[in-house]
Amino acid sequence: MSENNSKAEEIVEEKAEEEEQEKKKEEKVIPYLEDVPFFGLQKLIVLKNKGIDPELIDEYIAKDGYQAAAKALLEMTPEEIIAEMKTSGLRGRGGAGFPTGLKWEFANKSEGDIKYVLCNADxxxxxxxxDRSVLEADPHAILEGMIIAAKAVGAHQGYIYCRAEYPLAIKRLNIAISQATEYGLLGNDIFGSGFDFHLEIYQGAGAFVCGEETALMHSIEGKRGMPRPRPPFPAHQGLWKKPTVLNNVETYANVPQIIFNGGKWYAGIGTETSKGTKVFALTGTVKNIGLVEVPMGTSLRTIIFDIGGGVPKKKKFKAVQLGGPSGGCVSEEFIDxxxxxxxxxKVGAIMGSGGMIVMDNQTCMVDMARFFMDFVQDESCGKCTPCREGTRHMLQILEKITRGEGEPGDIDTLEELSEVIKDAALCGLGQTGPNPVLSTLQYFRDEYEAHIFEKRCPAKRCPALLEFEVDEEKCIKCGICFKRCPTEAITWEKKQPAKIDKDKCIKCMTCITNCPSDAIF
Amino acid sequence: MSSENIIVIDGKEYAFSPGETILEVAEKNGIDIPTLCYLKGASPTGSCRICVVEVEGARALVASCAAPAGANMVVRTESPRVLKARRLNLELLLASGQHNCLAQDMDVDSWTDFQLSAMGVKEHEDLCPAYGNCKLQDLAIRYQVKTNRFQPPDTRYPIENVNPFIVRDFSRCILCGRCVQACNEIQVNNAISFGYRGAESKIVARGDLALKDSDCVFCGECVQACPVGALISKQDLLAGPKHDETMMVRTTCAYCGVGCQLYLHVRDNKVFKVTGVEDAGPNFGSLCVKGRFGYDFINDPERLTTPLIRENGNLREASWDEALDLVSERFGRIKEDSGPDSIGVLCSARITNEDNYLAQKFTRAAIGTNNIDHCARL
Known part of the structure; x- marks a missing residue:
């Protein structure tokens, strides 16, 4: 009793403390931008133009825009551009990290009078x-990057493959293209250099797999977006079987500044093998959510705790998920x-395109793996056996485990399926699909085991494995659960522990999520 | 051939020509890499992942049907890593639909028990019509794959049985795409394609219509390409199970002058199925709707087997000699009475070029007129 009372008091005290801190904050002097860790620790290259009016080309030009394109078109040979790109050490920001200069060189050397330059904005x-943010806030940077790429490989036609779910991006790209065309920065004889480059937008219809390069090209050709085996690689036979360069939005956004400031300048940022900066979409249970651009080599800890401000109060950092459905999670152990x-x-995740989801101790890792597997299964194109059939069974097993029906041997089957899918699937989607499962098995195997053998979800996120009962010892009799329960399944009176009527309970998790003393199990 | 074009397969060196795939080099040299979705004459899709091999230096396994052989490439076709992937792939395919031929891990000695158990697999009371003539079954037996680990999904799409020629059983489709390749790249009819996505994928004809409402011309190329029991000739199906003796007779199609090579599948001296001969021209396995499905006249009681002569308004059976004598005598009389130009000859595309040549020779030399024409001009 007395212990519970003191807990309630503690909470009241904490509240008072918070209020006091708020007051103190109000009295504080406004700090300089660079003194705020969220801004001070970032280095902006890709996001440097944030804040300009993306619908006005003049604002982009005022920020040295199209200077690099002018330099590339008027002063540089394709070989010089490629050499500069190679010096910069820029690697593909879509996630795979293939050296951009090398990719351009292959396409440049590939024989053919018609070549294409594509931008992957899917x-x-x-x-x-x-990418969405760059497309919406700085579309000209992408246009400029593509003009430079076109000159480097000898292409005169480009396509931006942008997903239709980004209507604002498409609108702004269209404005940017028409303004650039009006200014003579796109079209025939750009800058009077004699170089022609035309650019069009192609809207993707919502298939995740169309971000895979061969599927993307099939899609532009008007075919079903399904990947094909490589070789031939796009640099030799890409769109309409012509030599093609495909780069990600963020990659192109880096290009103008590399040409403008020189490859050496860019290579001075980052680490030995990974140059420049990387933009991350920091999200999940972290105080500062948003886009973060940091030099390569910055530690995860700096990004999550210094820039991101760490995990909000009362919750504990558990892991960070990188690279989305193709990626993996990194546990606290490897946060540096x-x-x-x-x-x-090396730690079992991938750089990926930049998704960074911070998870606290209320995240069930099995459920998280199930979520991503559901996504992969949903987005599998259905072409190859391992991805189409294998991910279906992986999802079934994961669903079974989170429902509390896991059996001994399930983990082995998951591992066997993962291994073969990774090894035998046709494209990158399938080959990386099992990663979320493998990395959670690597770091949080105990959670899987708790689900399977003890029929228990340690993070209390799997409703089927929860009792929905109140631990009277832990209950502080605050009544929050009673007030929040949508089905009036909870009875509570002042100074009495709450009780849950299981017949009325719909297992919506509201009480568990809101209980301040973790008393419901 | 340059000495650089050497590939090592399973420890032995083989020469190859640039552009050849690993599978082609292996096939040429008697190395058996199993395939399922690979269709000769069409571009490889690399979708089934059965023909995967291990290539030294490659991150993942490589589909040998699609990967070009490279100089100094070191390939292993049956390494433990390859076998593991191949077997699991087969297991997944067996669990992708109603593939009850292996009766889901049945281990019985009695044929009757086996059949009864196979029939017990839900929704399918009959043994698969492709039993014994199924690539998936062959591979499952070759790699000793049985499955009860993975449950087949609920049947998503019903059987399509609304045209006289082809039965489509989607619950047995393994989505290898051979039918699509056969339709689009070999016959170039472009009638079928992949529809929907992921585990819901289905082979669809024109926005998922029945074949009879689509652009399908019922050439049956897809039926011949189907490695499993998903596409079955309806007449074959109606002929019932073929556990007793059947025979394949190679012959030339009599429908037109192309001379397509085909196999008649015969039981009890009756044809129940026709397939094209895949390794011989001019058709290399392809047939048209008539050649493939138009054989029910063979045993039809109405079929003419002797010449008939009309006498007093009634037809009577006659011998060839008698009939031909009558024809020649009548032609002679017409020619004498009305002149040779009163006779015309029309030839059929069902006969060969040589026969057509003879027909015009007969018309010009024997009858003495230039009135000769051919149905192809009509």
């Missing part, structure tokens, strides 16, 4: 919105890992 990872392609891969 951003689809759950919780990722880096620097973000570069190799280090992230």
């Amino acid at each position: 951003e689809g990872d759950p919780g990722a919105f880096m 890992t620097p973000v570069d392609y190799e280090s992230i891969a």
